[in-house]
Structure formats: structure tokens, C-alpha cells
Amino acid sequence: GGFDAVFVAVGAHISKHVDIPHRDAGTFLDAVSFLSSANRGEPPRLGRRVAIYGGGNTAMDAARTAKRLGAEEAMIIYRRDRKSMPAHDFEADEALEEGVKINWLRTIKEIDRSTFKVEVMELDADGRPQPTGKFESLEADTLILAVGQDTDTAFLEAVPGIAFKPDHTVVVDENMMTGHAGIFAGGDMVPSERSVTVAVGHGKHAARHLDAWLKGSTYRRAPRHPLIGHEKLHLWYRTSAPQVEQARLPAKERAGTFDEILHNLSEDAALFEARRCLSCGNCFECDGCFGACPEDAIIKLGPGKRYQFNFDLCTGCAVCYEQCPCDAIEMTDETDETDVAQAANP
Ligand SMILES: Cc1cc2nc3c(=O)[nH]c(=O)nc-3n(C[C@H](O)[C@H](O)[C@H](O)COP(=O)(O)OP(=O)(O)OC[C@H]3O[C@@H](n4cnc5c(N)ncnc54)[C@H](O)[C@@H]3O)c2cc1C
Ligand code: SF4
Ligand code: SF4
Structure with missing residues (x-):
């Protein structure tokens, strides 16, 4: 009140469960509890071989965490293929680099001690996994369920x-x-x-x-500029520069450490990369129009305030418009002067 x-x-923090018939099975864990206990520094005993059931980011995190906690084998079992997995592609790539095995198109049918009977699946025309009646055996000491929350x-x-x-x-x-x-x-x-x-x-x-x-009112989003496509930009002054690569922790150095894999850019490199912004449709105060106007019809209003057009001096030659790198100036009929002023001073 x-x-x-x-x-x-x-x-969404309640781990979903699936019923898998099992006899004398090893440890069953749910991924969210496993990850939070690992995060608290109190990981459960996992055994040598860990199976993770699911194909989302949580499954990838659980498998990669199990590896870091010393599991010799961490294998993901997922009922669809790589194209249909909910995990980010890069998560799967990094997991594979770290030695996680991924068994695509498999469901667990039953567990007998450490032997997992899995059925090979195939995707139907709607992308739904369907049983094939073909079975395989996999071995694991622990099963971590990561089938959603x-x-x-x-x-x-x-x-x-x-x-x-x-x-x-x-x-x-x-x-x-x-x-x-x-x-x-x-x-x-x-x-x-x-x-x-x-x-x-x-x-x-x-x-x-x-x-x-x-406040008893309704929020209305302010009108937005029309989208400016690449074809409207005048990028004559741009040069090419290779992308600054973010350093990555090599896969063989990741075992046993929870250090960040993708390192940050330095401040200088981040500023350099940010300068690639083409500012499509938004004046970024390059002074190009101000310098180019043959009639001195453009008035500079100061940092952050952009420009004003003096329509008594403007002849409509369009020099400012044609050189504006980001198409922030709009040429309109002279009976509708306000649009030109608004374009460079929105
Ligand atoms: C293992 C894992 C990996 C993930 N990886 C990614 C990823 O790589 N990229 C990505 O974009 N997303 C990822 N996600 C999903 C992402 O974490 C969530 O989509 C996002 O955090 C949702 O934000 P939220 O604010 O709704 O909930 P949460 O971030 O879960 O925050 C909810 C908060 O509410 C608190 N709370 C719960 N119940 C109560 C209550 N009754 N009273 C008061 N407080 C309560 C909780 O303690 C928690 O602090 C991942 C999720 C998991 C579990
Ligand atoms: S309107 Fe265009 S040319 Fe003029 S200052 Fe802004 S970005 Fe530069
Ligand atoms: S259109 Fe007007 S403001 Fe633009 S360059 Fe020509 S005279 Fe100057």
C-alpha cells in the first residue's frame, strides 16, 4: 500500500523440469541453482562428466561453468539443431572452443546410472523435433537441466x-x-x-x-526524423580504417578462470570507433554548410545549438544541401521556409 x-x-527464476525415467542416476541439478551456487563460491560436486540438457544461453553458461569448475567433459544435449537453438551463436562458438561437446538433435529417454539413452531427432517441415526411433548411449555423472525458466x-x-x-x-x-x-x-x-x-x-x-x-495524461512519442538511407549520405570526406579488434582470452587460458573473455576497448580506441557514426539525418555541427554558403545566409548559434538560416539572404542554390554529409538539410518550396530552418536546427 x-x-x-x-x-x-x-x-523468471523457477527452473522448468522434465520427467526423465531414471534408475540409480547420479546428480540432478537445475541450471539456475547450479550457476548461483557457483557464483557464491559454493559449487556442488559435479563428477568427471557433466551433461547439460537444453540449448539456450543458460545451457551454454552451465556447460562452460562446469568446465571451469574442473569437469573433464561437459556435453550439451539439445533436441533441435544449431540453427534453431535459442542461445546466441557466439555463446555456442565459445563453448565449442572451450571443449564443450554439443549433441544436437538428441533427447534423453532414460538414465541408468551414468548411461544416458538418447533418441536421435529430426526436424519436421515446421522445425519441430520429431523422434526417429534411433537410439544412442552417452555417459555422464551429473545432469544439469537447462530447459527454461x-x-x-x-x-x-x-x-x-x-x-x-x-x-x-x-x-x-x-x-x-x-x-x-x-x-x-x-x-x-x-x-x-x-x-x-x-x-x-x-x-x-x-x-x-x-x-x-x-499525471493523468498519455505519453506520446515525439515525432522522429524520417529515416535517412545510405544513398542520401555524402561521404566524400570519409576514409576507411580497419575495425579495432577487442582482445580475447585464448581458449586454452580460460580453463579454471572466470575472467572476462572479451576485453574492453581502451578509451582512445572506443572514441576512435565512435567516430565512425555517420549521424544519419542528424546535424553534427561540422560547419560544412556554414563554410560553403556563398551568401553568408547561415548563422552559427554556438555549440549544441546548431544553425539558423537567413531566408532574406538565401538564394536557394542548394550548395549547403548538396554537401551536407548526413542529409540533415531539407530543401523545400520557398513558400514553406520553416522546414529548411528546422532541418539544420531541429
Ligand atoms: C543463466 C542465464 C544466462 C543468460 N544469458 C543472457 C545473455 O547472454 N544475454 C541476454 O541478453 N540475456 C541473458 N539472459 C536473460 C536475462 O538475464 C534476462 O532476460 C533479464 O535479466 C531479465 O530482466 P528482468 O529485470 O526481467 O529480471 P531479472 O534480471 O531476473 O531481475 C529480477 C529481480 O527481481 C528479484 N525478485 C524476484 N522475485 C521477487 C519478489 N517477489 N520480490 C522482490 N524482488 C524479487 C530478483 O531477485 C531479481 O533481482 C540469461 C538468463 C540466465 C538465467
Ligand atoms: S547541417 Fe549538415 S553540413 Fe551543416 S553543420 Fe550540420 S551536418 Fe554539417
Ligand atoms: S541554399 Fe541558401 S543557405 Fe544553402 S548554401 Fe545556398 S544560399 Fe546558402
């Missing part, structure tokens, strides 16, 4: 108006508000792609709408 509005983003939204069930999807995610409208006025939600707990970028975007989107809702 005591709040007029709230944004809820509790994530559910969100725990039970605490919202008693709140009137809130609707849920069958997977317990909370339904929100286009403003990120649930069916209960004033309660907004976002991130993994709403039906959407689950990534950091999406969750951060939800937070930003919800904050704007929540602020407007508290």
Missing part, C-alpha cells in the same frame, strides 16, 4: 484485473500496464523475448507511461 503506481519486474507471479494472483498467460507470465497492454490500473510490469515476467536488452527497453517504456499515467 501507499503507492499510486508500481512497476513489477521479478524476472518460469516466472513466479503467484503473488499477483489476488490482485483484481490482472490476467495471466498459461505459462504464468503477466499480460500487459502496449503501455506495459497490467489489467489493474497503476500496476505496470516488464522484463522476463511478461510474454516477450527474454534478454537484457528487451528488459531494459521495457523499463524505459514503462517509466514514460507510468509518469504520464500519474
Whole structure:
């Protein structure tokens, strides 16, 4: 109580389970608990060979963590192929570089001690895995389940108006508000792609709408410039420069360390790379038009303030327009002078 509005983003932390018939099986772990205990410095005993069931980023993290914790073998078992895996491609590449084995198109049918009976799958025309009736054996001492996470939204069930999807995610409208006025939600707990970028975007989107809702208004996005394509840019002054490579920890040095693999750019290198921005459609105060105007019709307003056009002096020669590197100037009919001024001074 005591709040007029709230944004809820509790994530999705309950590991899903699959029922696999097993006899005297070794250790079963769920990936999220395994990763958090490893993060706390209290990893469970894994044994020599670790199998990870799933094909998402969590499965990749679990396999790579198991390797770092000393597992001789870490193998992923995933029911689809590489093209259909939810994990980022680079995660799979890095896992393979580190010696993780990936068994694509396999499901675990049963476990007898350390022997995993897996069925070879094939994808049907809709990309769904289908059994083939062909079986293989794999050996592992521990199975880590990484078959997805559910969100725990039970605490919202008693709140009137809130609707849920069958997977317990909370339904929100286009403003990120649930069916209960004033309660907004976002991130993994709403039906959407689950990534950091999406969750951060939800937070930003919800904050704007929540602020407007508290003020009794509706948030409207400011109009945007039209998209400026590459064909409209005048890049005569640009030169080519190779991309600054970020240093990477070699695969053989990664065992036993949780150090970052991809190193940061130095400040100088980051600034250099940022200068590649073509500023499409946005004036970046290069002074090109100011210097090029034969009539001195362009007035410089100072850093960050851009320029003003003196239409009494402007002859409409278009010299400024033609040399603007980023197409920030728009030539319009002289009866509609304001558009020209706005283009370079938006
Ligand atoms: C192992 C793993 C690897 C991933 N790898 C990637 C990746 O490489 N790239 C990527 O983009 N995404 C990755 N993701 C997904 C990404 O982490 C999530 O999509 C993102 O963090 C979702 O943000 P969120 O704010 O919705 O939830 P979270 O980041 O999960 O934050 C929810 C917070 O709410 C707290 N909380 C939960 N319940 C309650 C409660 N009842 N009361 C108060 N607080 C509560 C939690 O403790 C947590 O701090 C990965 C996820 C996992 C599990
Ligand atoms: S309008 Fe174009 S040419 Fe003029 S200062 Fe801005 S970017 Fe440079
Ligand atoms: S169009 Fe007008 S502002 Fe642009 S260069 Fe010509 S005279 Fe100057």
C-alpha cells in the first residue's frame, strides 16, 4: 500500500523440469541453482562428466561453468539443431572452443546410472523435433537441466484485473500496464523475448507511461526524423580504417578462470570507433554548410545549438544541401521556409 503506481519486474527464476525415467542416476541439478551456487563460491560436486540438457544461453553458461569448475567433459544435449537453438551463436562458438561437446538433435529417454539413452531427432517441415526411433548411449555423472525458466507471479494472483498467460507470465497492454490500473510490469515476467536488452527497453517504456499515467495524461512519442538511407549520405570526406579488434582470452587460458573473455576497448580506441557514426539525418555541427554558403545566409548559434538560416539572404542554390554529409538539410518550396530552418536546427 501507499503507492499510486508500481512497476513489477521479478524476472523468471523457477527452473522448468522434465520427467526423465531414471534408475540409480547420479546428480540432478537445475541450471539456475547450479550457476548461483557457483557464483557464491559454493559449487556442488559435479563428477568427471557433466551433461547439460537444453540449448539456450543458460545451457551454454552451465556447460562452460562446469568446465571451469574442473569437469573433464561437459556435453550439451539439445533436441533441435544449431540453427534453431535459442542461445546466441557466439555463446555456442565459445563453448565449442572451450571443449564443450554439443549433441544436437538428441533427447534423453532414460538414465541408468551414468548411461544416458538418447533418441536421435529430426526436424519436421515446421522445425519441430520429431523422434526417429534411433537410439544412442552417452555417459555422464551429473545432469544439469537447462530447459527454461518460469516466472513466479503467484503473488499477483489476488490482485483484481490482472490476467495471466498459461505459462504464468503477466499480460500487459502496449503501455506495459497490467489489467489493474497503476500496476505496470516488464522484463522476463511478461510474454516477450527474454534478454537484457528487451528488459531494459521495457523499463524505459514503462517509466514514460507510468509518469504520464500519474499525471493523468498519455505519453506520446515525439515525432522522429524520417529515416535517412545510405544513398542520401555524402561521404566524400570519409576514409576507411580497419575495425579495432577487442582482445580475447585464448581458449586454452580460460580453463579454471572466470575472467572476462572479451576485453574492453581502451578509451582512445572506443572514441576512435565512435567516430565512425555517420549521424544519419542528424546535424553534427561540422560547419560544412556554414563554410560553403556563398551568401553568408547561415548563422552559427554556438555549440549544441546548431544553425539558423537567413531566408532574406538565401538564394536557394542548394550548395549547403548538396554537401551536407548526413542529409540533415531539407530543401523545400520557398513558400514553406520553416522546414529548411528546422532541418539544420531541429
Ligand atoms: C543463466 C542465464 C544466462 C543468460 N544469458 C543472457 C545473455 O547472454 N544475454 C541476454 O541478453 N540475456 C541473458 N539472459 C536473460 C536475462 O538475464 C534476462 O532476460 C533479464 O535479466 C531479465 O530482466 P528482468 O529485470 O526481467 O529480471 P531479472 O534480471 O531476473 O531481475 C529480477 C529481480 O527481481 C528479484 N525478485 C524476484 N522475485 C521477487 C519478489 N517477489 N520480490 C522482490 N524482488 C524479487 C530478483 O531477485 C531479481 O533481482 C540469461 C538468463 C540466465 C538465467
Ligand atoms: S547541417 Fe549538415 S553540413 Fe551543416 S553543420 Fe550540420 S551536418 Fe554539417
Ligand atoms: S541554399 Fe541558401 S543557405 Fe544553402 S548554401 Fe545556398 S544560399 Fe546558402
